[in-house]
Amino acid sequence: MEETLKTQGYTLYYFREISRLYLRAMGMIFKMTPEREEEKKAEMRRIREELSGIIAQKNVPEWIRKELSTAIGLISKNNAPASCAALLSAIEMFYKALVFVPKKQWLYPECKIWFNCMRQVYNVLQGELVDYNIDRMDREKRVPMRIQVVREYALLWDAFRSTDHQVDNQFEEVVWINTILKLLEGGLREDDIAAAVLKLERARVLVKELACFGLKIIMAQLEHGNSTRAKDTAFIVSNFLRAREEVLREMIISTQNYRLKFLRDALEERNEELTRELKKILENLKQGARDEALAGLKGFKENKRLMHYLEEPDFTDAKKLLNYALHLLKRGNDGKATGLLTAVLSRITDAQQYLAGFVEHFRDQYVKRSLQSPFEIISKEKVFEDVFKAYLKNANISRGEPGFKKRILKASYWWGRFYQAIFISRQIDNPLQRRERIPNPGFEVVGDYLAAVKKLKSLKSYKEKRNKLFESACRTYKDSPGTIDSAQLEKVCFVDIEEFLARLEDVFPSSSPLEEEEGEVQSSSTIKTTVRNIIFRTFLALSAITGFQGDSRSGKKPLSMNQELGLVSEAFEKAQKYTKSYWKSPRRQEKLNNILGSNLTQVLEGNKVEIDYLLVHIQMAGLNKFERIFNLLSDLA
Numbered sequence: 001m002e003e004t005l006k007t008q009g010y011t012l013y014y015f016r017e018i019s020r021l022y023l024r025a026m027g028m029i030f031k032m033t034p035e036r037e038e039e040k041k042a043e044m045r046r047i048r049e050e051l052s053g054i055i056a057q058k059n060v061p062e063w064i065r066k067e068l069s070t071a072i073g074l075i076s077k078n079n080a081p082a083s084c085a086a087l088l089s090a091i092e093m094f095y096k097a098l099v100f101v102p103k104k105q106w107l108y109p110e111c112k113i114w115f116n117c118m119r120q121v122y123n124v125l126q127g128e129l130v131d132y133n134i135d136r137m138d139r140e141k142r143v144p145m146r147i148q149v150v151r152e153y154a155l156l157w158d159a160f161r162s163t164d165h166q167v168d169n170q171f172e173e174v175v176w177i178n179t180i181l182k183l184l185e186g187g188l189r190e191d192d193i194a195a196a197v198l199k200l201e202r203a204r205v206l207v208k209e210l211a212c213f214g215l216k217i218i219m220a221q222l223e224h225g226n227s228t229r230a231k232d233t234a235f236i237v238s239n240f241l242r243a244r245e246e247v248l249r250e251m252i253i254s255t256q257n258y259r260l261k262f263l264r265d266a267l268e269e270r271n272e273e274l275t276r277e278l279k280k281i282l283e284n285l286k287q288g289a290r291d292e293a294l295a296g297l298k299g300f301k302e303n304k305r306l307m308h309y310l311e312e313p314d315f316t317d318a319k320k321l322l323n324y325a326l327h328l329l330k331r332g333n334d335g336k337a338t339g340l341l342t343a344v345l346s347r348i349t350d351a352q353q354y355l356a357g358f359v360e361h362f363r364d365q366y367v368k369r370s371l372q373s374p375f376e377i378i379s380k381e382k383v384f385e386d387v388f389k390a391y392l393k394n395a396n397i398s399r400g401e402p403g404f405k406k407r408i409l410k411a412s413y414w415w416g417r418f419y420q421a422i423f424i425s426r427q428i429d430n431p432l433q434r435r436e437r438i439p440n441p442g443f444e445v446v447g448d449y450l451a452a453v454k455k456l457k458s459l460k461s462y463k464e465k466r467n468k469l470f471e472s473a474c475r476t477y478k479d480s481p482g483t484i485d486s487a488q489l490e491k492v493c494f495v496d497i498e499e500f501l502a503r504l505e506d507v508f509p510s511s512s513p514l515e516e517e518e519g520e521v522q523s524s525s526t527i528k529t530t531v532r533n534i535i536f537r538t539f540l541a542l543s544a545i546t547g548f549q550g551d552s553r554s555g556k557k558p559l560s561m562n563q564e565l566g567l568v569s570e571a572f573e574k575a576q577k578y579t580k581s582y583w584k585s586p587r588r589q590e591k592l593n594n595i596l597g598s599n600l601t602q603v604l605e606g607n608k609v610e611i612d613y614l615l616v617h618i619q620m621a622g623l624n625k626f627e628r629i630f631n632l633l634s635d636l637a
Contacts, residue, residue, distance in 0.1 A: 010059045015094035017054060018068070019213040021047050022087040025080060026220040041078070048075040064090055088233065091217070095210070095240040113159070113266050120308050121152040122266075124159050126259065127166075155312050156267055157426060163260055164363060170248050171370045171377065177241045177248075178374045180211055184234045184241075190222050211237060249371065256367060264360065270309055271352040277306060278345045285338050290329075297326050297341075310344075313426060313443075314351035316451055318344045358418050362387045384422060388415065392501060405459035411497045412462065413453050419492040420446045428482050441477035442484045448473040449493050466494065 028043045051068050054060060060068075067090035074083035112125040128149045153159040183192055197215045214237035221230035277300055284293035300306055301322065310319040325340035365387055370378045392411060424443045430436040452469045456462050470493050474484060 006059070011061070011094065011097055014054060014060060014064060015091070015210070016213070017050075018064075018087060018090055018094070019217065021050060022084060022091060023216055023220055025084050025087065026217070026224065028080065040080075044075050044078075044080055044083075048072050051075075063093060067093070088217075088229070091213075092236045095214075095236055113262050115305060115308075116152075117305055119152070120304065121154055122156055122159055124151050124153060124162075124259075124263075125149075126151050126162075155426075156263070156270065157312050157314065160263055160267075160359075161425070163255065163263060167252055167255055167367065170252050174245055174248050174370075174374055175377055176208070177245045180215075181238055181241055184218075184238050188218065188222060188227070188230055188234060190219065193219050193222070211241065214240070245374070252367065252371065256364075260363075264356075267356060268352065271348055271356075274306065274309055274348050275345065278341060278348070282338065282341055282345065285334060285341075290334065294329055297322075297329060301326055312351075313421075313447065314355055315344070315347045316447065316454075318347050354414060355417055355421060358387065358391060358414075359421050361390075362418075362422060380422070384419070388418065392497075408497050408501070409453075409456065409459045409462050411501075412495060413450060415495050415497060416446060416450045416453070416492050419495075420450070424488070424492070430481055431483075432481060438481055441480040441482050442489055444477050444480075445470075445473045445484060445489055446492055448476060470494070 025044065025047055028040050028047075051072050055065050055068050055072075067086055071083040071086035071090070074080075074086060112123075114123050115121075116123050125148060128147065128151065151162070153162070180196060183196060186192075193215050197212060197219065214233060218230045218233050218237070221227070221233060277296070281293050281296040281300065284290075284296060307319065309315075310322065321340045321344050325337045325344070328334075328337040328340065362384060366378060366380060366383045369383060391414075395407070395411070420443065424446060425440050426443050427437040428440045430438045449466075449469055452473070453462060453466070456465065470489070474486075474489075477484065
């Protein structure tokens with residue numbers, strides 16, 4: 001293994017050295033004037049001596065020696081242009097050799113994950129970019145290489161995030177490669193190439209460094225009017241990048257099928273072990289076997305591996321609850337101890353069924369979409385929303401059903417848990433000590449906030465208390481090292497699930513016939529659907545007629561429908577109470593059915609308005625007046 005790494009390292013090292021000498025030779029050929037011919041010859045002699053030094057190295061492959069010997073002979077004959085052609089031929093061979101370095105080493109790795117009980121860490125065998133020293137006697141011979149290392153992670157959570165970060169970087173590289181390919185195939189404009197070189201100048205990533213050398217060579221050739229040679233070089237670099245893109249895609253798929261799969265298996269095994277041990281204790285308590293239950297709980301607490309498992313962010317306060325359960329059990333309070341142990345078991349079940357399941361589905365969808373999008377970075381926020389929509393759809397949360405508000409509160413809580421797991425890092429770089437990682441105060445704020453939200457019993461109390469809960473959590477960590485991204489945290493903590501639910505397509509039926517039942521019409525509170533495609537212009541016209549322009553208490557008058565739907569006014573609340581009796585009339589029901597069944601909703605694809613908002617606006621405007629405006633808009637459409 002070590003010998004293979006050295007061979008790859010030397011290949012990269014000599015590629016860099018020969019590319020550098022080629023650029024120097026090109027500069028000498030085209031920049032020197034006849035008056036400075038001697039200076040040109042002296043520089044070419046120095047290049048020849050350096051090439052001779054490379055040939056003398058025992059690690060140089062034979063195919064390189066041959067090309068370099070040809071270049072040296074041509075320099076000796078004062079044929080600098082031909083010597084440059086020989087060097088370029090060697091560079092092309094290097095490109096071909098370097099393409100397959102990552103593929104051979106990383107495509108199908110033997111992925112190993114194990115828990116180190118002595119150090120209380122997870123050991124994961126994975127790839128990592130390091131400055132690899134290819135010659136112990138010469139510290140200057142160091143090259144950036146991706147090699148297999150055993151990486152330690154305090155938590156399994158961190159191992160997952162590291163894998164996600166690696167795959168995200170690989171997708172960024174795929175997009176970057178396609179950007180460079182477009183540049184190389186788009187006419188070789190010097191300004192564009194110079195701008196690309198500037199961005200790549202300090203890159204430590206191997207492929208970017210190689211591409212940077214290639215672009216510099218093309219620039220040198222274009223500057224001296226050698227467009228044919230520049231096209232040849234562009235062809236070489238393009239082939240290298242295309243092959244690299246193929247390798248990257250295979251590496252991503254390999255990571256999904258191997259390393260990520262092993263991590264997911266380890267996660268499932270961990271949760272199964274925790275569940276199995278806790279169920280034994282609970283079963284003993286249920287059977288009245290207190291001594292066995294107490295011994296089992298003590299054994300659980302003394303097991304360093306199991307207690308370390310409970311430190312994962314997946315299990316909020318689980319370790320604290322388990323310690324308190326042991327305290328209560330020793331005091332003879334079996335009932336409360338059972339309740340606490342059941343709560344710990346519930347956290348483990350939730351982590352496996354909900355959190356792990358959602359994050360796994362999100363990552364799979366993100367990878368799938370990214371593989372289909374080689375020219376742009378896929379928005380994680382968009383994928384997250386789409387997966388959460390599917391989560392809500394599967395949950396079948398319907399307005400007006402029993403327990404609707406409690407389910408909305410629960411959905412708000414899980415939105416936060418999912419968002420925290422995917423978008424907020426558990427650790428950040430210490431701003432005072434860059435090499436040190438410290439807990440992210442933003443992650444802690446969201447964790448404390450969500451723990452408080454989970455204890456709330458009603459949606460009303462959630463809306464009333466969430467500002468105070470959020471401010472309290474922020475105050476707790478305001479003096480922590482690192483900064484708190486308030487905008488990001490507000491997004492996760494103050495999401496309006498009801499508004500989000502109203503925007504979903506196909507969560508509910510697309511039409512809403514208000515069927516008569518014994519002479520009465522269903523009230524808006526029992527309608528389990530949203531009206532789709534009610535046009536924005538109709539909504540604005542109704543608002544103008546009714547005077548309902550937002551929150552009368554704050555004096556705000558928003559112009560967008562989304563803003564208006566997000567507000568609740570006293571007038572609207574009063575109107576809602578009157579809605580049920582207003583729509584009992586069969587005549588009004590018939591007219592409403594005609595409106596909802598009109599072609600206008602199909603002609604214009606507008607925003608979606610919840611049925612109770614629509615009913616209140618029609619009621620406040622007066623049905624006849626609404627009909628006239630609606631008919632006018634229908635004619636215009």
